[in-house]
Amino acid sequence: MSDTIKTSNLSPEFREEIFEQPGTEKITLCFNCTGCSSGCPMAEQEPEFNIRKFLRMANLGMKNELLNSPYLWYCTTCYKCQERCPQGVPNVDALLKIRTIAVHNGIMLPAHKKVGQMVINSGHAVPINDDTKEKRKKLGLDEVPPTVHRFPDALNEVKKLLHIAGFDIIIAKKEEKK
Amino acid sequence: MSKLSFFLGCIAPNRYPGIEASTKKVMEKLGVELEDLKGASCCPAPGVFKSFDRTTWLSMASRNITLSEEMGDDILTICNGCFGSLVDANLMLKEDAALKEEVNKMLSEIGHEFRGTQDVRHIIEYLFQEVGVEKIKQAVTYPLELKVAVHYGCHLVKPTKERQLGSAENPTFFDKLVEATGAKSVDYEDKMACCGAGGGARTAVLDTTLKMVSNKLEHVIAADADCIIDACPFCHLQLDVGQTEIKKKIDKEYGMPVLHYSQLLGLAMGFTPEELGIDMNFVDNRKFIERIGGVRNE
Ligand code: SF4
Numbered sequence: 001m002s003d004t005i006k007t008s009n010l011s012p013e014f015r016e017e018i019f020e021q022p023g024t025e026k027i028t029l030c031f032n033c034t035g036c037s038s039g040c041p042m043a044e045q046e047p048e049f050n051i052r053k054f055l056r057m058a059n060l061g062m063k064n065e066l067l068n069s070p071y072l073w074y075c076t077t078c079y080k081c082q083e084r085c086p087q088g089v090p091n092v093d094a095l096l097k098i099r100t101i102a103v104h105n106g107i108m109l110p111a112h113k114k115v116g117q118m119v120i121n122s123g124h125a126v127p128i129n130d131d132t133k134e135k136r137k138k139l140g141l142d143e144v145p146p147t148v149h150r151f152p153d154a155l156n157e158v159k160k161l162l163h164i165a166g167f168d169i170i171i172a173k174k175e176e177k178k
Numbered sequence: 179m180s181k182l183s184f185f186l187g188c189i190a191p192n193r194y195p196g197i198e199a200s201t202k203k204v205m206e207k208l209g210v211e212l213e214d215l216k217g218a219s220c221c222p223a224p225g226v227f228k229s230f231d232r233t234t235w236l237s238m239a240s241r242n243i244t245l246s247e248e249m250g251d252d253i254l255t256i257c258n259g260c261f262g263s264l265v266d267a268n269l270m271l272k273e274d275a276a277l278k279e280e281v282n283k284m285l286s287e288i289g290h291e292f293r294g295t296q297d298v299r300h301i302i303e304y305l306f307q308e309v310g311v312e313k314i315k316q317a318v319t320y321p322l323e324l325k326v327a328v329h330y331g332c333h334l335v336k337p338t339k340e341r342q343l344g345s346a347e348n349p350t351f352f353d354k355l356v357e358a359t360g361a362k363s364v365d366y367e368d369k370m371a372c373c374g375a376g377g378g379a380r381t382a383v384l385d386t387t388l389k390m391v392s393n394k395l396e397h398v399i400a401a402d403a404d405c406i407i408d409a410c411p412f413c414h415l416q417l418d419v420g421q422t423e424i425k426k427k428i429d430k431e432y433g434m435p436v437l438h439y440s441q442l443l444g445l446a447m448g449f450t451p452e453e454l455g456i457d458m459n460f461v462d463n464r465k466f467i468e469r470i471g472g473v474r475n476e
């Protein structure tokens with residue numbers, strides 16, 4: 001808590017990068033009332049995760065600290081904070097934008113990378129398995145659901161779209177050495 | 179009556195097909211025609227994909243929406259996450275012409291175009307706003323004598339600016355639908371609390387999110403509820419599979435049945451627990467099924 005913040009380490013560009021997401025510039029309106037963090041269900045379990053502190057750090061441009069914080073990935077996007085903020089700060093939108101900057105810098109949890117890869121391969125974040133196929137049959141449903149799972153052309157469309165969006169490159173990215 | 183294109187998402191068809199089957203059964207009884215949204219993909223999951231890359235999120239969501247536009251039907255979702263992704267993408271593209279053009283450039287390469295002609299609906303708000311509690315009551319043939327804990331989940335009601343479903347702190351529409359089945363919706367501590375699954379948190383920090391599940395279960399049990407009723411297969415998975423994970427980790431067994439609203443309504447319409455896949459949870463629901471099973475032998 002008593003660590004000194006060195007202004008030479010701050011990145012004003014990082015702030016601008018966050019503000020590319022419309023509305024997030026409102027983090028400058030935060031008056032530190034703690035309404036967001038005090039109601040956060042995740043902070044109740046893990047006090048190191050503090051949305052208010054995160055957005056303050058973002059406002060200061062503390063890029064490295066934020067992008068490399070393990071707590072960046074704790075938010076469940078329940079939106080309780082965003083609903084409560086008396087200043088209209090879009091807390092969740094801002095946090096998701098910070099995550100996106102992290103991902104675009106190659107910082108991503110392996111487990112999340114797997115989910116991304118799953119969607120690239122199958123079009124589903126949670127693909128079908130044998131156990132569920134059995135259950136589907138018992139229920140009188142088709143063994144394979146009428147999604148991209150059943151229609152190869154549709155899956156190809158999704159694969160192409162993900163490629164056009166550059167998602168395959170994002171997922172393949174490794175963290176660039178600073 | 180009306181027709182909707184049925185968007186399945188991932189977890190319902192690929193983990194909890196009982197929710198898919200139940201939705202088809204109850205909607206048919208209510209005279210709402212459902213047509214499969216063929217070739218749809220992951221919505222994509224809002225927390226994870228909005229975290230990764232907004233363009234990817236938006237392009238995949240918009241492709242799913244164009245499939246329903248091509249059918250000329252509004253979309254029915256049975257999942258808060260799918261609802262969140264598809265409603266948000268639909269609104270953004272309807273309101274922002276430049277964004278729409280950008281997305282359409284991508285979609286044109288796979289032969290689709292976003293036009294902005296359809297709406298995205300969630301089964302709970304659709305039943306409440308379009309079908310109505312009275313009509314549902316009339317369709318109930320086996321009123322349920324159950325005490326249930328309603329779990330709205332976050333993205334059904336929040337962000338309120340986009341959802342337009344009233345209070346997110348103290349909503350009542352879902353409880354009214356539950357009570358239309360004869361069941362009693364019991365109040366419990368921190369009822370609107372998040373299940374912990376969203377935003378990629380279940381994937382990232384499972385153990386911490388399981389503490390949120392434990393909290394919810396303790397509160398539900400303290401209120402003497404027979405089961406939890408949810409509106410989202412991902413909450414459903416977190417609260418059901420989560421119990422098996424908690425058992426493994428700390429050897430604590432809650433044995434709480436978790437049902438999607440479509441399954442509860444199905445029971446009240448006289449379908450058997452097996453037809454609705456209530457026996458297919460990862461938690462053993464046998465006791466619960468025995469208890470309700472006897473009522474519906476015709
Ligand atoms: S609720 Fe809003 S104003 Fe209050 S601390 Fe959080 S972001 Fe700042």
Ligand code: SF4
Pocket residue numbers: 036039040041042043051074075076077078079080081082091092
């Ligand atoms: S959206 Fe995230 S930061 Fe905000 S209250 Fe929920 S878990 Fe906490």
